Amino acid sequence: MTPAATPELHVDEAELVTNEQGEAAITGQTNPEAQLTINGVEVSLADETFSYTVQLQDEEEQEFSLQASMGGSTKEEVVTVKPSRAFLASLQAERQEQAALEKAETALALAESQPNQKNYDEAVTLIHALSKTYEDLATRLAVVEEHLAIGKALDTAEASLERSDFDQAKELVAQAVLNKETFEGRLSTVETKISEKEAEALVAEAVQAVEAAEAEPTKDTLARAEDAVARLKTPDEELATRTKTVAQTIAANEQAAAQAKAEEERQAAAAVPEQSQPAAASNQAQTSVLVTPTGSKYHTRKCGNGTYTPATLAEAQSRGLTPCAKCFP
Template sequence: MASIGDIEQAETIEVKPSKAFVAFLNEEKQNKETLKNAETALILAEGKPTQKNYDEAATRVTSLTKEQDDFIKRLAIVKDNVPIYTAVELAETKQTKEQLDAATALVAQATLNKDALAKRLTTVQQKITEKEKAEKQIAAAREAVEKAEQEPTDDHYNQAIAKIKELPNGHPDLTARANGIKQAITTQKAAAEQQAQAAAQTPETPTPNTQETGEMVLVTTTGSKYHNRKCGNGTYTPTTLEEAQARGLTPCSKCY
């Protein structure tokens, strides 16, 4: 606003930034955006130091126009922890004692999320223990089923069923085999019952007694003949003709 005597006159002055200044502002804005992206990527990599997250953070950090020493140091720490994180993931996937031991040794050296990684390995240990227990239970159930298949009795069948019921998630194959054993036992019992009924309905045939049905003769203790009656002095005892002939005795000419 300007005054000349009693007259006031307003004028607008337009100030335009130079191209260099505009370029400077744009560069600063871009640098801030790049810095923000690098910080975001780095935080993600620190929280979850996988190879993928590390590569993304490394790309963002190296794209900064101004060297950021803090970012580079943090990135180096992430790089050191990538193999540790990978080992933990592998232990979770494989769930073997070898992988667990390897991951545990590396986690002891971790500088990022050490407590969280240790808890994850504790969960892995629990799953391995449960897995080993389940494997032992399955082995015991399989052994019981095999025994029942070899000797299909009610006792062996009941033992097999009890072992199968102990399995946390069941076992369709062993259950099917146990059902087959039950059917075999039922069939055996039915066959035995039929045989018993048939035996009860069939009269027994007496076994012939050769001593009762065979021809009887009389002999003496010192004689060489067998007789069909007492024909002289001496003590006569009865015996079968077969026994007398076996002793070498011949028939008495007076009796026969």
């Protein structure tokens, strides 16, 4: 009986050193018809040669078992793979990067839970010190930065109580991701204070307008006072009453002025006859009429029998004569 053939198995190097990435290629030869495994993994052959790349995961050297099987017989070899200095350095750098990453993530988590400038600045410093760019960390950091911007806008609105600052803060709060409910609560408080401030300003403006109308009661000052009182957010009965009083004063002043004007016109009319009396007397002294010695009338012409002589109208009237009905129809 012919004994079973024993496979051949040769490795090019029994000890290997990895590259910087921790990789090494195990190479050698065996029978083309043999079945080759390395650490239990079947390796394909190129005729009688083989090449298989292995990867170290840490700084420890590792042994790889090679088995070539053929016709019931097996031959084994062992290859030792050691980490190179470059790979050890990269492992150390990777560990340092991982430690730095964990520290940065811890700082970022603190900035997210307690978003203030100090925590944000620390997270920024640690994240920027990383040797790689981590998009998720950058996105989360941007959210914290937006949170701080919203907080500053609210601080400004709370300090100024101006409607423009409130509107800007409100727009930012609508986009908030962190602590949105807290921001909305602060925003509501600011809006209440601004409304109170605006209401106080309207009251002060109304009081000033009413006082001006009281000091100088005219239709223009009254109109400004009534408009200011109407714009009050809460009706003010006292100011409304004072504007009505101003209106009554204006009406009384107008009535008094009308009465004074009427009296002036009446007095002027009454003065006209008195002023015309001297002129009438002068006309009477110059007007010529005809009279008779025994008649009771004066005439402008001879309108009957008798002796007519000329006389002035004043002379005729002084004798008690009256105008003739025919001459003075």
